[in-house]
Amino acid sequence: MNGISITAAGVVATLGLGMAPPAGAQTLVAAREIIERVDQVLRGDSSHGVFRMEVVTEHWERELVMETWSLGTDYSLVRVQSPVREAGTATLMADDDIWNYLPKVDRAIKIPASMMAGAWMGSHFTNDDLVKESQLIKDYDIELTYDGDRNGVAVWEFRLTPHPEAAVVWGYVDYQVRQVDYMPLFARYYDEDGALARTMRWSDFRDLGGRFVPAVMEMQPADKPKERTKVVYEELEFNIDIEPSFFSLQMLKSRR
Amino acid sequence: MSPNTWLRIGWRNLWRHPTRTAITALGLAVGYFAVVFIVGWTEGIAAEMVENATSLVSGQIEIHAGEYRPERSLYETIGGRNGTDVSELLQAVSADPAVVAVAPRVYAGGLISSGDATSAGMLMGIDPLLEPNLSRFLDELSDGRLPITGRNELLIGEEMARQLVVEVGDEIVVVAPGADGSMGNDLFQIAGIFRTGLAEIDASFGVLPVADLQALIVLDPGRIHELVVSTADPWIAEETAERLADLLAPIGLDIEVAPWTELRPEMVEYVSLVDSFYFIIIGVVFVIAMLGVANTMLMSTFERRREFAVMLALGATPVKVVMVVLHEAAAMGLLSLVIGSGITIPIMIWWHNAPPDMSWLYGELTAFGTLMRPTLRVEYNVSVWIQAGLALLVTALLAALYPAARAARVPPADTLSGV
Numbered sequence: 001m002n003g004i005s006i007t008a009a010g011v012v013a014t015l016g017l018g019m020a021p022p023a024g025a026q027t028l029v030a031a032r033e034i035i036e037r038v039d040q041v042l043r044g045d046s047s048h049g050v051f052r053m054e055v056v057t058e059h060w061e062r063e064l065v066m067e068t069w070s071l072g073t074d075y076s077l078v079r080v081q082s083p084v085r086e087a088g089t090a091t092l093m094a095d096d097d098i099w100n101y102l103p104k105v106d107r108a109i110k111i112p113a114s115m116m117a118g119a120w121m122g123s124h125f126t127n128d129d130l131v132k133e134s135q136l137i138k139d140y141d142i143e144l145t146y147d148g149d150r151n152g153v154a155v156w157e158f159r160l161t162p163h164p165e166a167a168v169v170w171g172y173v174d175y176q177v178r179q180v181d182y183m184p185l186f187a188r189y190y191d192e193d194g195a196l197a198r199t200m201r202w203s204d205f206r207d208l209g210g211r212f213v214p215a216v217m218e219m220q221p222a223d224k225p226k227e228r229t230k231v232v233y234e235e236l237e238f239n240i241d242i243e244p245s246f247f248s249l250q251m252l253k254s255r256r
Numbered sequence: 257m258s259p260n261t262w263l264r265i266g267w268r269n270l271w272r273h274p275t276r277t278a279i280t281a282l283g284l285a286v287g288y289f290a291v292v293f294i295v296g297w298t299e300g301i302a303a304e305m306v307e308n309a310t311s312l313v314s315g316q317i318e319i320h321a322g323e324y325r326p327e328r329s330l331y332e333t334i335g336g337r338n339g340t341d342v343s344e345l346l347q348a349v350s351a352d353p354a355v356v357a358v359a360p361r362v363y364a365g366g367l368i369s370s371g372d373a374t375s376a377g378m379l380m381g382i383d384p385l386l387e388p389n390l391s392r393f394l395d396e397l398s399d400g401r402l403p404i405t406g407r408n409e410l411l412i413g414e415e416m417a418r419q420l421v422v423e424v425g426d427e428i429v430v431v432a433p434g435a436d437g438s439m440g441n442d443l444f445q446i447a448g449i450f451r452t453g454l455a456e457i458d459a460s461f462g463v464l465p466v467a468d469l470q471a472l473i474v475l476d477p478g479r480i481h482e483l484v485v486s487t488a489d490p491w492i493a494e495e496t497a498e499r500l501a502d503l504l505a506p507i508g509l510d511i512e513v514a515p516w517t518e519l520r521p522e523m524v525e526y527v528s529l530v531d532s533f534y535f536i537i538i539g540v541v542f543v544i545a546m547l548g549v550a551n552t553m554l555m556s557t558f559e560r561r562r563e564f565a566v567m568l569a570l571g572a573t574p575v576k577v578v579m580v581v582l583h584e585a586a587a588m589g590l591l592s593l594v595i596g597s598g599i600t601i602p603i604m605i606w607w608h609n610a611p612p613d614m615s616w617l618y619g620e621l622t623a624f625g626t627l628m629r630p631t632l633r634v635e636y637n638v639s640v641w642i643q644a645g646l647a648l649l650v651t652a653l654l655a656a657l658y659p660a661a662r663a664a665r666v667p668p669a670d671t672l673s674g675v
Contacts, residue, residue, distance in 0.1 A: 060436050062437045107443075122437040122439065
């Protein structure tokens with residue numbers, strides 16, 4: 001789903017960013033319409049950026065710096081810049097497939113379907129999170145559950161319930177969006193029993209590459225409150241000149 | 257009259273109709289054989305299953321860190337973060353007299369990949385020198401040889417080899433999340449291909465030396481997940497596990513010693529089901545036998561109504577008549593028992609020592625996640641032999657009760673005059 005993509009286009013998408021705040025943000029906007037506009041913003045967008053990913057688990061902490069390219073929702077490429085030991089390790093997402101390139105053995109490995117729920121690069125994101133880009137309109141029923149102030153901030157809250165036939169592991173997702181600029185504040189993912197599974201929070205909203213975006217997103221698993229993965233965007237540019245052919249296994253292996 | 261004399265009378269009465277007696281006795285003997293054999297066979301299946309489950313891949317006792325089960329986390333190594341002195345631990349465990357073999361293991365989830373094909377798999381680190389003493393699945397590789405430590409060599413299952421389209425000597429990539437959060441990855445060469453017959457293991461297990469796996473997943477050499485122990489007999493695993501737990505307690509590590517009866521409770525249930533099951537078999541067989549004996553005895557007492565009438569007329573008490581008939585039945589029981597054990601014991605001995613191979617009929621069987629050799633293996637269970645023998649005698653006597661009562665109530669005058 002849309003909320004977690006860590007590629008730059010994903011951030012934009014997530015946020016519904018790039019949309020000028022509607023003149024009358026306080027007017028009741030149909031839930032579906034808001035989300036639909038988010039989706040539209042996404043399409044055809046391309047991006048390039050650098051982000052830092054901090055992963056904290058009970059057993060270790062690490063920080064990776066990665067460079068990322070994306071095109072629409074179907075293509076993206078992420079390559080590790082540091083730590084040096086892992087530099088060049090890269091992930092290619094093309095359509096629904098994920099390939100990992102391992103410089104040490106100089107091989108690209110396609111992640112098998114059975115591992116799509118597994119962690120991506122040791123983070124709290126799953127491989128599925130990377131490829132299951134925005135299908136909100138298609139996969140979810142969207143319901144506006146709240147329209148008003150929370151801690152003095154005007155927000156909308158949505159409950160997204162997957163269609164029975166949608167390939168979604170969540171029972172439902174609660175989403176909070178700031179009305180003033182359409183910035184998402186959090187997404188809470190609940191499992192099929194209605195128990196909170198994980199929470200995504202966005203923060204540090206600012207200008208990056210000419211767009212107002214949340215520069216930080218943080219994922220926290222509910223069952224391990226001390227663990228988290230934090231993604232901080234350092235550079236972002238949009239609408240770059242990039243072709244689908246860029247997202248090839250060849251590119252994956254190049255270490256530029 | 258002494259019991260001996262009663263029995264002699266019974267014995268002589270048997271041979272009034274030698275053919276009929278022989279047929280009835282043979283029937284009982286075959287019943288006896290059926291009971292002993294079926295029980296032996298069912299126990300053979302259970303024993304085969306337990307032995308396979310505890311010797312093919314897993315052992316009879318597993319020693320882990322206290323928190324390891326059930327999640328089997330990569331980080332829950334024996335001795336925690338600092339690990340332990342593995343060779344010292346191995347020595348301590350193997351000092352127990354019941355322990356036949358012990359070996360360390362390390363587990364990790366990972367990907368095994370060749371060309372475009374990738375399998376999600378379980379990586380199992382073994383000690384190539386100790387492991388063969390313990391588990392059977394590496395005894396006969398379908399191809400190649402055991403991996404040698406330090407050479408990045410790996411064994412995979414037959415099904416995985418098929419899916420990855422690789423053979424011995426090919427290079428594959430192994431990827432596994434490391435204990436430090438990094439993505440461990442390296443090239444390995446396939447040293448051999450194993451076959452357990454268990455689909456999930458043959459399709460998903462990669463087996464490599466402990467040290468190589470530890471290097472891949474950035475785990476210190478002192479950190480292992482498991483010690484696997486085998487004992488001489490699966491049925492002493494429980495007490496051995498208790499002893500090992502006491503032995504290891506003073507070391508001060510948080511350790512759990514679990515026998516297979518705890519790890520595989522469904523097997524224990526199956527075995528106790530089998531135990532209760534054969535009482536039912538004994539019951540059914542003997543009810544049938546009882547009806548057969550009752551029939552014969554009814555016939556023979558009916559024919560001899562006049563004999564009983566004469567006995568009664570001459571002053572024999574009804575109790576004595578009952579005794580005559582019951583002793584006849586007892587003699588029948590003893591005769592059947594002699595014939596029965598004469599048939600049964602040699603067959604059981606032969607069958608136990610040379611179980612016929614039924615693989616031409618069944619192929620291989622798996623049940624409860626264990627592989628069974630398709631042999632008709634039978635187990636000795638002398639107490640069942642004795643129980644079945646006693647049951648046979650009791651059956652014969654019970655079956656004779658009604659005919660005996662009928663015989664004792666023959667009206668002498670009417671019977672003798674009514675000719």
